[in-house]
């Protein structure tokens with residue numbers, strides 16, 4: 001163990017590093033690096049030189065040179081051979097030196113190959129040989145000559161390494177040229193990328209400018225559409241004014257879509273040749289084209305329908321009596337049009353409430369003050385009932401131009417919620433029943449009456465007028481409805497009242513003097529809308545589009561055409577000035 005340590009210390013001393021102190025023994029003083037000039041005098045030639053230089057890089061080896069493969073040069077080997085033959089007195093030493101030379105050369109060669117220092121055994125033997133020549137002299141070790149076969153082996157190894165080196169160099173060259181080739185390709189791709197990026201940014205600019213152009217066209221298009229709408233609205237207003245001046249009933253037609261139960265079994269008999277025209281075909285027999293103020297096709301929403309009648313309703317805020325009546329056979333969509341459902345499905349009656357309150361607010365900013373009240377009346381089996389006071393019977397009394405409704409309650413309202421509450425009460429009291437034609441058929445005529453009082457203190461003008469929104473019961477045929485008993489009686493009354501209505505329209509149209517308003521409660525209630533009361537009147541004729549109902553729809557259209565050509569007298573503003581009652585004709 002101590003010997004090993006000492007040897008190890010000695011070896012370290014050859015490479016200039018001081019040996020570490022060992023336990024129990026003072027560290028040996030550093031030994032100077034062997035001077036190559038002095039070593040040959042103490043030891044065998046060649047071996048000493050190699051031993052002293054074993055730890056130096058091969059390029060710096062002084063004296064005898066050893067090739068990178070650890071092989072001694074040719075003159076050196078011959079010198080070694082001479083020494084071996086002439087100096088018989090030291091054969092062992094020389095032999096040891098030769099062996100060490102071979103070992104050291106081999107270790108140097110390995111170090112060159114691997115880049116690692118020689119293994120300890122080599123170091124040890126070299127250090128021993130280099131730094132303790134006296135020991136070597138005292139106990140000469142038998143030196144073996146380098147065997148030619150070993151030299152050959154080393155030469156072969158050397159040659160193999162050179163071949164490997166050459167192969168590695170070739171491979172490196174090949175890789176280098178490959179990298180250069182790929183570099184070239186990369187450069188080409190870079191150039192292509194740059195040109196594509198340029199093209200892309202050009203295309204982006206073109207796209208941007210096209211989008212701007214499109215936007216300009218869109219704005220222009222919108223302007224043109226607005227202009228067209230304006231012109232159309234103007235035209236409609238002029239037309240309405242003409243109708244007012246002539247004192248005619250306005251007629252709009254609304255065709256409902258096929259409902260769920262009809263979609264699979266039926267198809268539509270109605271065509272729309274123009275925006276304001278309709279044609280009803282009976283089987284293979286094509287119908288005539290008939291024109292109306294408005295044609296609401298099945299695609300019209302509740303909102304769109306209301307937008308087309310709101311100007312008409314607005315007249316009530318300006319002091320005109322206004323009547324809007326839904327007419328049509330059973331199941332054609334009258335209640336849907338007037339009352340409707342909830343939210344977007346709300347009909348004209350609830351929408352009118354929201355509209356009147358909103359518009360009256362605008363007029364209030366011009367100094368007008370409004371008072372609204374509501375009454376709901378039902379005509380069932382030719383008797384009038386109050387829908388807002390537990391169905392009390394209402395007495396109707398005809399004056400010259402007006403009808404008094406004795407016992408009908410009036411309810412002051414100041415907002416939309418008030419109207420909604422009263423509508424719920426009226427809905428609960430209204431007579432409805434399921435028939436073959438309609439799951440929820442109205443068995444009565446319903447009249448929703450607004451009394452509107454307007455007053456402008458700055459001018460002293462006051463107006464009081466009525467807005468009547470009417471949901472008629474539908475005409476029906478006993479066979480189709482499949483009704484009997486009480487329902488049959490209801491049906492008879494409905495049909496009779498509608499016949500009297502048609503008769504009144506015909507009499508009014510023919511201008512022959514007497515009009516039979518008194519013949520039914522319905523015509524009494526509607527008298528002011530049909531010619532006696534200077535009212536603006538609009539009838540929305542509802543149609544069922546089914547093929548099977550074509551004949552009935554045609555009848556409705558014929559009646560609508562008659563109404564349209566009926567002169568009911570020009571509307572008059574119901575104005576009171578400074579306490580005096582005066583009526584101002586529009587003419």
Ligand SMILES: Nc1ncnc2c1ncn2[C@@H]1O[C@H](COP(=O)(O)OP(=O)(O)OP(=O)(O)O)[C@@H](O)[C@H]1O
Nearest residue numbers: 256257330331332333334335336438441442473474
């Ligand atoms: N425009 C429409 N869009 C969708 N469904 C509609 C439309 N019009 C009517 N309907 C549906 O058609 C059916 C009949 O409508 P509605 O009850 O309003 O007819 P009506 O003319 O009032 O019938 P009746 O005279 O028997 O009371 C209902 O189911 C209703 O929801």
